[in-house]
Amino acid sequence: MDEVPLAQIFQRAMVLQRSGIRDDAIKAYEEFLQVAELHNVDPSLYAEVYANMGAIFAMQGKDSDTKERKHEIRQKAKASFQKAVEYRPGLGTAWVNLALLLLAEGKDNSGYDAFAVEKVLKEARSCCERALGMENEDKRSWQLANKLIGDIDVMMKQNNVQKPFQ
Structure with a gap:
């Protein structure tokens, strides 16, 4: 060959x-x-x-x-994005896509568990911060990361309102 x-x-x-x-x-x-x-x-x-x-x-x-197939394929997506940022931490699009994937998983899996929602939101926000903090040359992913952080912050405030005893 x-x-x-x-x-x-x-x-x-x-x-x-x-x-x-x-x-x-x-x-x-x-x-x-x-x-x-x-x-x-x-x-x-x-x-x-x-x-x-x-x-x-x-x-x-x-x-x-x-739901099982969706979870299986999302795990492949997650592993792929994680490999991408492992090998090139400044790959902003991979960080943003990882954040979006985490948010989608959280939406499907956390239900009404405020603590699980908070964990997902923090993890997704961290991915967006990484996209912003690196030498991200992709303006579109930088803008999306910025927008997502704003949206995540709003969701975190809403989630905190729903937590008992806080």
Whole structure:
């Protein structure tokens, strides 16, 4: 088999992702990761591959028909975003997407437990702070992180009102 340049694999994956062909995009990104690891490429150079995979998984989770499947796919998304920020902490889009994912999980799982809601909100806010605190060159993710912090602060105030004995 002829070796295909990483850039070509990445471009194919991006085209598939943008075309909405998610499963094939994931396969192409996985192929990219295998080749990159085989050639000992520094993961910080391709952290956005993990972020892109996380975005695909997040969309698939949103479209899932069962709660179990949604949870399973969201865990893949979460792991992908975490890998992205592990390898490139300044990847603002991954931090913001991780915050959005945490908020979606919290909405589905915490119900009326004020303490669970507070934990999720704090964790999501922390992700947004990381997006703002890093050398985030993506203006859109910076703006979204700023907006999310404002929204989270409002939710935290509302949540505190609902807590008994406080």
